Amino acid sequence: MRSVIPILCGLVLYAWPATAAETGKATAEFACGPHHVVLTLRHGYPSLTLSGRKRQIERQPAASGVRYRSVDGGAAVRFWEKGPEALLEIGGAEPVACTRIEPGEAAMLPFKARGNEPPWLLGISASGVTLLLDYGQTTVEAIKPPAIEGDDGLAYSTEAEGRPLNIRISGDICHDSMAGTPFPKTVEVAFGDRTLRGCGGEIWELLNESHWIVSTLNGHAVPGDRPPTLTFGAEGKLTGLGGCNSFFTIATTDGPRFLTGPVAATKRACPTALMAVEDAFLGILDGAESFDLRDGGGKLVIRDRAGSELVAHRGKR
Template sequence: MTPAPPPPAAKDIGVPKDYDCAGTAIEVIYFEHRAILKFDGESVRLGPVAAASGARYQGWRADGVLIDFWGKGDTATLNVAGHDYPECTLIEAPVAAETEATSPAETPTTAPAPAVIRTYSARGNEPFWLVQADATEVRWSTADHVAADVFTGLTRTTRADGFALTATREGGALALSANATVCRDSMTGMPHPDTVVVQVDGREFTGCGGNPIDVLTPNAWTVAGIGGVAMSGRPPTMQFSADGQASGFAGCNRWTSSAVLSGEGLRIGMAAATRMACLDDTASKQESDFLAALGRVTRFDIDTNGDLLLKAGDETVIRATRTAVDAGQPEG
């Protein structure tokens, strides 16, 4: 059976992707189970279809024309009413904004220049809504209104428990409050770092914000249990990075692997480990059980104590506690 398209990486969900199809510009916004294609002045909702590779979506324009979009990494193909466009290439977003107003000549001496706000996304369900904020503006869209409303004049206020954004447009205003408490997407269960409340033109919406990887990366983690069995001796450790890597101490050896977040879960690749012999059978078994459990992980969660739960479906295969120790540098 031809597989269905894989879900997009979490960092891609809700983020507009611009493509150049030999001079024809299109924009695609990926969501967990669909995509929105902006093309020729229209926004078309697309659903996933089976594909041998990459992620393929199809949908009908308002006039009944079928649109087929097939993304394969940094390239894509676009077919509209049976007409194939030349290969589309992803246009990378410029990074110049990250260095604006940072030279001594441009930075006021009376007060430090505010840090540039990288793109921040928040979303909710029932009804679906999406917020995307950068350094200067906020884009607001819903399932029934995918052509985003743009709010400008953005201001940001930092609080001890999170931050707030406010922005305006003619005849309206948007206010976003992000509280730094773990929020689980109501459809996928994916943990996000912030619980978000958005007020738009007198209406209030609740949902989750931030990148799920930020739930994992700020801490190192010390394994407390594997399959419900408490650790003995020197426990394994884990640390995750924003570039999709995981590493730590397995019990006898150092280990490293890929750690890929999708729209619905977490996959940890086959771990590579050093080849030092374990000093006793207990440590050897504990390391073997840990590495095997990593390979079973399909998602993660955070419990009420702040412990990390790595799960295979609904089963917790690894429980870990936060630690200040660098998981990549085990004690000697």
């Protein structure tokens, strides 16, 4: 790789074609060991954030690509980019290898996946990949390679311990083979001659910022034109309409378990038939114990401790 050229103290960034400046991207992110680097271009003016600290930089002449230098008097930092790979040097220390974080994976990292028979665990951070095998007795580690974005998700291809390590992550909903717990990602890991299949991502991703319209309660279609609704928000917030009254509660997921806190509702009076629907709906919600997603994520099923269930379909707010 190109050698480092001594320059004045400060922060300097060198870049080759296909960098943020050439592609017109507003933001480019990189994982450099423990450091997270974000280069932002706004109205033609660059800024650089290093591990959460924003640095003032200016563009400098360069024989190839683009070079930036800090103007805020901070520690000497150099950054060299070439396509998906780069080098970061801070304070004259040994350069650290970097890889570009693609837009499709930025929101996903850090990522965890797991599988059974035999059990395995996979962790992907902005800088590395860790695979635990053989009931945790074997640890495989590698620098995170650039992500390969495809129509159905992301892929990573690298080597660890002299053997190929290939990871495929798709957006298909996955059910744990032991407990049946739904997860937002389906994962396949090929390491040497071993192929592992399992599930990944955080369970709450399946529900966060989604809206549902209840269609059946205990196998019976909801009558009328005011069906109960559920809207999941950040930090477990769950709101909606019982059919007559608005309600609020906090929902949590713990493996296959789906739990709610006390359900608070307004006290409006409605016709008897509508109140019967609301009472059945809120009763299931108040005693909720498990949930599942079916039909590719378009159908939500919530069951309570007594075995009663509600079925809802994804809708628009």
